[in-house]
Amino acid sequence: MSETTAGSAGFTGGPTFRRATAADVPALVELVExxxxxxxxxxxxxxxxxxxxxRRTDAAGVAEAVEDPQGVVLLAEVDGELVACCQLERREGSAYFGMFSVRPTLQGGGIGRVVLVEAERVVREEWGVGLLEMKVIEQRGDLIAWYERRGYRRTGEYSPFPYGDERFGLPLRPDLRFAVLTKELPAV
Incomplete structure (x- = not known):
């Protein structure tokens, strides 16, 4: 993937996209947190x-995602500043989308939509994969609805929240679980 620029409502010119390197790990951890x-x-x-x-993540987990030969962490930058990111991972018959983060003060301005479109483009055009999958905490109905408006559908499958593993946070309620969402991507 080369550096690409995409436009979006809410900011001029749109972000520049590039693949993360080990040097980006501290900034990525800060952004995700x-x-x-x-x-x-x-x-x-x-x-x-x-x-x-x-914590939502840590340097070791982010470094593992950055170095994963089956994946990529995409960075979105505006004027050289990291404003958003996502992780893509190739899986058998699909790709996984995660670690999606937009700087809080920029949320709602369209950058997340642009990052999601770029992620779908990478998966479809560069990897030749036609299915993108993600997991979203079920109790995040507003976020699931946002994905549904962009063509993602609940599969009816769920996976458990990793209670007891502080690397993923300290739950404030006992009923957390992840809903699995997917989107079929059109062939190139």
Whole structure:
């Protein structure tokens, strides 16, 4: 994947996309944490602070995603500043979309939509994969609805939240689980 630029409503010129390297890990951890945990996350609408405390990720987990030969972490930058990211991982017959984060103060301005479109393009055009899958905490109905408006569908499958593994946060309620969503991507 070469650097690409995509336009979006809400900001001029759109972000530039590139693949993350090991040098990007600290900035990625900060971005992901700011989008989902703590007070800074409350500036955006994707916060999970009402469901989980603690960390969303750590440097080791992000480094593993960056170095994964079956995947890529895409960075979206505006004027050289990291504003969003996502992780893509090739799987048998599909690709997985995760670690999707947009700087809280920019959420709602269209950048997330542009990042999702770029992720779908990479999966479809560069990897030749026609199915993108993700897991979203079931209690995040607003976020699931956002994905559904972009063509993702609930599969009816669920996976358990990793209770007891503090690497994924400290749950504030006992009923968390992940809903599996997928989207068929048109052939190239």
């Amino acid at each position: 700011s989008a989902y945990r703590g007070e800074s996350s409350r500036a955006g609408w994707t916060t999970e602070a009402h469901l989980l405390e603690g």
